[in-house]
Amino acid sequence: xxxxxxxxxxxxxxxxxxxxxxxxxxxxxxxxxxxxxxxxxxxxxxxxxxxxxxxxxxxxxxxxxxxxxxxxxxxxxxxxxxxxxxxxxxxxxxxxxxxxxxxxxxxxxxxxxxxxxxxxxxxxxxxxxxxxxxxxxxxxxxxxxxxxxxxxxxxxxxxxxxxxxxxxxxxxxxxxxxxxxxxxxxxxxxxxxxxxxxxxxxxxxxx
Numbered sequence: 351x352x353x354x355x356x357x358x359x360x361x362x363x364x365x366x367x368x369x370x371x372x373x374x375x376x377x378x379x380x381x382x383x384x385x386x387x388x389x390x391x392x393x394x395x396x397x398x399x400x401x402x403x404x405x406x407x408x409x410x411x412x413x414x415x416x417x418x419x420x421x422x423x424x425x426x427x428x429x430x431x432x433x434x435x436x437x438x439x440x441x442x443x444x445x446x447x448x449x450x451x452x453x454x455x456x457x458x459x460x461x462x463x464x465x466x467x468x469x470x471x472x473x474x475x476x477x478x479x480x481x482x483x484x485x486x487x488x489x490x491x492x493x494x495x496x497x498x499x500x501x502x503x504x505x506x507x508x509x510x511x512x513x514x515x516x517x518x519x520x521x522x523x524x525x526x527x528x529x530x531x532x533x534x535x536x537x538x539x540x541x542x543x544x545x546x547x548x549x550x551x552x553x554x555x556x557x
Contacts, residue, residue: 364529367522374519381512388496391489402466403485409440411477419474425452429459429472441481443470462500465491 391398411419411433418430426449428434434446443461450459455475461468461483468483498506524541531537 364526367526367529370518371522371526374515374522378512378515378519382516384492385496388492392493392496395493398489400486400490402487405483405485407441407443407481409437409479409481411436411472411479413477416474416477419457419472419477422452426450427452429457433472437470437472437479437481441470441479443468443481443483445470464494464499464501 415430415433415436418433428447428449429437429445431446434444438444438446443459445459445461448459448461450457450472455473457472457474459470459472461470465487466483466485468481471480472478495501495505498509527537527541
């Protein structure tokens with residue numbers, strides 16, 4: 351009777367562990383592949399050549415908008431909506447609501463993004479607008495996704511969910527290994543190797 355109960359309990363856990371294992375693997379498969387590839391490219395970033403593409407535009411604020419470049423009283427503040435609208439319409443840079451660094455002679459707005467960078471500078475006296483955008487290519491874009499660099503909160507939340515899926519995948523896999531270890535004698539030596547190898551490398555070769 352006890353053997354029957356044990357078999358039913360084992361079958362129950364195997365069923366649910368396999369279910370959560372394949373669900374978590376399905377959720378994380380594509381992104382895990384992306385993070386594995388970009389982990390390799392980040393590790394060899396110095397050997398991979400990049401050819402940044404730089405675009406520049408210039409414009410000048412009309413005289414009636416110059417008074418809107420009044421000192422906001424703090425070093426970091428967005429420009430007035432009318433100024434932001436003019437900049438977007440003439441140099442295709444969306445600076446609405448973005449904090450700018452205010453100095454005595456200019457407003458500088460940084461526009462970082464994955465795989466590139468951009469900035470807008472507005473001369474407070476003359477109204478001269480300078481915009482520059484740098485695109486470092488798709489590989490830099492993927493690398494920045496890996497690091498979560500300049501990706502915004504939504505991508506950060508996605509990484510958290512993905513990380514949780516990976517944790518579920520790893521833990522359910524470990525439990526499944528334990529349940530099947532009796533039929534595979536090399537299970538625990540291989541698991542131990544996966545733990546010991548990085549520890550040994552870190553102790554011996556990282557200073």
